[in-house]
Structures are given as C-alpha cells and as structure tokens.
Amino acid sequence: MGISVINFEKKFTKIKELHSYKLVAQMNDYHFKLVKMKREFIWHSHPETDEVFIIIDGKMQIDLRDETLYLTKGEMVVIPRGIEHKPSSREECKIVLIEPVGTLNTGNIGGDLTDTELELI
C-alpha cells in the first residue's frame, strides 16, 4: 500500500455507511480498520487474538461480563483474546480497530452481522 500518511478525519469523511469496516493500513500481519458505529452489537469473543479499539470521535461502551468500559475520543483499550465483549454506542462513534488480518467482527459467533467485505480506502 506504499508509504502514505493516513489522516483519520479525512478517511472517515470517505465512509458513508455505518458498520462497514474499511481498511486503511497494514502493519506486518495486522490490519488497521475504520468503522462508524451506532448500534448495540452482539456478545462475542476472539479466541485467537487480542483486539484494540481506538476512539477517534464520539463515545462508546464495551460491556464485559463483569464490568462495562466507557470510551471516548482519544482513548483506547485492548480486549484480550477470549474475553466476551459487547460493543455499543447510542450516537455515531468513529473507531479504529487493530487486529490480525482475517479477524472477523463477530468473532466466535458469526451470523448475519459478520462483515466480510473489507474495502481499502
């Protein structure tokens, strides 16, 4: 993908749809994906990998089985492999996800909400 500077704000202006993951960068075998979220997602886990959320704008919460994490702009969290979590946001939230190539948004659950397209923007 060459060496190009990625401006998160500008990249997000290219994303019109909610819940459609877009690829912006690759570091070794990890993808950097952008997504605009406004929904309550499903409980799932990623048995094979940790997963990073970085909040670029807005706020979201991630329910865990024993606590709830609240994230806002300028914050990040690492969800460890195998930990069940349920991300949600009432208002539109702009998120960077970092995870290994091939990691699915629905993790171990699959189903209709699985986003299998990953357009490079």
Add this chain to the structure above:
Amino acid sequence: MGISVINFEKKFTKIKELHSYKLVAQMNDYHFKLVKMKREFIWHSHPETDEVFIIIDGKMQIDLRDETLYLTKGEMVVIPRGIEHKPSSREECKIVLIEPVGTLNTGNIGGDLTDTELELI
C-alpha cells in the same frame, strides 16, 4: 495489565522527559509506547518489522531516502520493515508507537540513543 481504558492525553501528562519511551498497552506480542520527541533522530531501519507512528499532538517529519513524510495530530503512518527513516521534530511532538515487543528505537544502528528502559505507565 488488566483491561483498562487508556487516555492518551492523561498518559502524556505523566511523562516529564523527552525521548523516554513509556509502555501503555500490549496487544498480543505488540507494544504500544508513548514518547515525547523534540529532536532530530538518527537514520535507522527495523529489518524485522513494520513500525507504526500515530501523532497524538504536535507535528513531526520522517525523512525517507527518497521523500519526506509530514505528520500532524490525528495522523498515522506505517514505516515498512527495512526502510531507512529519520524521524525528527522541531517542537515537542506526542507520539504513539506500535511495534513488536523488543523492538529498539534505534533499530539496526544501536548506539548511545538506544532507549533500553521501558517503564509501564
């Protein structure tokens, strides 16, 4: 390190010294490190890994052998493995680095500027 939300701005207020890398998170075998930079660094490469820079505040430049990248707040870049680069900033710049555990700031060059301490903050 548990599951805790990391606020970049708050973490940076804990860092008093320039050029002292601080660990804030680990994802699988990757470290997330914060550094405040205000210097012209040395030419080096990381023959074994790509390296990510995310700019949290300020601006910096990364000289490559055939071009110069300019980065400002809200931007990121992936420097591919083996590519010689020279980061620098005239004013203080707050940077998040993402790279495999054990990656040295001076890469293939080593020397006095190598930061071997990595305090968790």
